[in-house]
Amino acid sequence: MGVAGRLLAERHGRHRREHPLLPAAYENPAVAVTEVAAAWEVEGASGSVLVEGGEVTGYLLGAPKPSPVWGANVWVERAGHAVRDPEKVRDLYGDAATRWFEQGLTAHYAVVPDDAGLIDAWFRLGFGSQHAHAVRAVPHTPYGEHPELLVRRATRSDVAVLAELELVLPQHQGLSPVFSAGEVGTLEEALAEWEEDIDDRSYTTFVAEYNGRVVGMSVGCSLEKSSAHSGLARPDNAAFLSFAAVFPDARGIGAGRALGEAVLNWAAEVGYDCVVTDWRVTNLLSSRAWPSLGFVQTFHRLHRLLGH
Incomplete structure (x- = not known):
């Protein structure tokens, strides 16, 4: 396990040279090994180790997630692999995937750092890009301000429209070219959640008005609220752009950008150093809006469905 920690610390050090906002602590093998241990302790975890000349030079770990949304799956998470030579990821996966396929786990996911060699190796294993994790200062x-828009903090009087907007993103994600399998909740469920959450001070919600009508919203909070951005992917003192949506008939007027800027301004005002967000790369709206606001991708969630 200690060798794997050193390999992960080396990988993270290389990663931080390109993305210095990522947490420095994991360049220490004694800290990095805790992430490897956590990956190994997930129920159902398995994988492969590469030994060359009597030395461990790579490892790969994956485990299933108990959710029907992901199919019969196995995930290689952020700390799930590290290699001296990126090409050897292909050998490690080839060995581990043999057992995963025999177990009927045919939907494979890998969260890979923004490293050209690693991305290329995973792509040549049949994986494609599905989801982006990104950060900016x-x-x-x-x-x-945007003269044609009024961007302000949401109030209890906005609960009804916030509930409607809550459904806009999952509805959009279900369309082409995203085709997400995620469930879309009901308006009644969204209303009940917003009635309870509107006074939660750990989240800051903005709305954008156009000609007196609320047309979109965005939400900012501490990144610590997000389990999807932990460990190696959790910069120090980071805020999280956790949600944004604009009604379809109001797209194209700049509301999405204004709402993103509102979260960035808020994060600076309250003393955060950076902001993290994520998006489906097949979402044509967010995959263009957030990079245009300066977000730079740090991790790639890749996906492969076996047998097709």
């Missing part, structure tokens, strides 16, 4: 100068 908070703005040094606040973004200005």
Whole structure:
């Protein structure tokens, strides 16, 4: 396990040279090994180790997630692999995937750092990009206002429209070219959640008005609220752009960008150093909006469905 920790610490050090906002602590093998141990302790975890000349030079670990949304799956999470030579990921996966396929686990996911060699190796295993994790520093100068839009904090009087907007994103994700299998809740469920959550001070919600009508919303919070951005992917003192949606008939007027800027301005005002967000890469709206606001991809969630 200690050798795996050193390999992961080396990988993270290389990763941070390109993305210095990522947490420095995991460049220490004694810290990195805790992430490897956590990956190994997940129920059903298995994998492969590469030994060359009597030395361990790579490892790969994966485990299933008990959720029907992901299919009969196995996940290689952020700390799930590290190699000296990126090409050897292909050998490690070839060995581990033999057993996963025999177990009937045919939907494979891998969360891979933004490293060209590793991405190329995974792509040549038949994986494609599905989801992006990204970060940017908070703005040094606040973004200005948009004259045609009023962006303000949400209030209890906005609960009904917030509930409607809550459904807009999953509905959009179910369409082409995303085709997400995620469930879309009911308006009644969304209303009940917003009635309870509107006063939760750990989340900051903004709405955008156009001609007196609320057309979109965004939500900011501490990144610690997100289990999807932990460990190696959790920068120090980071905020999280956790949600944003604009009604379809109001797209194209700049509301999404204004709402993203509002979260960035808020994060700077309250003292965060950076902001993290994520998006489906097949979502044509968010995959263009967030990079245009300066978010730089740090991790790639890749996907492969066996037998097709």
